[in-house]
Amino acid sequence: MPPYETTDIPAAELEVLQALWDKSPATVRDVLNELHNLGRQLAYTTVLTFLTRLEQKGFVKSDKSGIAYVYSPKVSRDKVSRSRLEEVLESFYDGAPGPLVLQLMREGKFTKTEIGELQQLIDDLDAKNKRRKRS
Amino acid sequence: MPPYETTDIPAAELEVLQALWDKSPATVRDVLNELHNLGRQLAYTTVLTFLTRLEQKGFVKSDKSGIAYVYSPKVSRDKVSRSRLEEVLESFYDGAPGPLVLQLMREGKFTKTEIGELQQLIDDLDAKNKRRKRS
């Protein structure tokens, strides 16, 4: 197996996986209902197809516990989001998070709490920087 | 036309578009060479196909100036990167940039200059925040 699994999941399958992340463990019908709640209309069998494909690709697993199969994610939302972000970073920002962060910051859509945390993080970075310079 | 054009460009076409952003205006051969330089081996006709498809989709334009067609992007790298980022934001961060920025910051891969700029931006945000509060 490759050392770093890329998480290349097509859009429609990802929607299903997202629903599964929210409702896991879940049957096909659970996922279907969740999707319906979110305004996404799909046929039962379509959801089944996607879950099957996701399972083949190793992103979810299933157990036949009672009457129906129960699905759970095998990959975390974090992992996938991270990998998605990484792709954007690689493709457009040359892999460096700095410019991206700066761009987002300039738009300034942050809560007060977040600003506090940001400040804190900057202080830390700053401190680390100083330490490194001195050593 | 829709007010907000989504920039949904498949991976392989995007690679070509990236090369075009770097070398524009460029002929098919220019793009091909650039791709080869980047270690991406594609046939001449493949690149041609992608450029044609990109043109059909309205992402690039071409002028027959001399012997060969010369291609230029019609959509800016910024626009596309923005839209890509937005997708990730929507899918995984509920549309709020805060958590994403915080996550990236925690990994701390920033240059000293960037840290300075970040500090500056935070100060601004902070000031704005205070002003708003006072008013």
Place this chain on the structure above:
DNA sequence: AGAGTGCTACGACTGTTGTAGTAGGTTTTC
């Protein structure tokens, strides 16, 4: 003017994605 070189148009082919129907088994419900 013939040989090579380069360009575009068009077609083609395989795999993947998006979406769903049907068939046939199991479970629940009157």
Place this chain on the structure above:
DNA sequence: GAAAACCTACTACAACAGTCGTAGCACTCT
């Protein structure tokens, strides 16, 4: 115990993505 509801397996199929080959035209060099 028959009918209704559910479940999965399998099949299907159009559109799109990724990749390129061939044919034919234009230009270039000798």
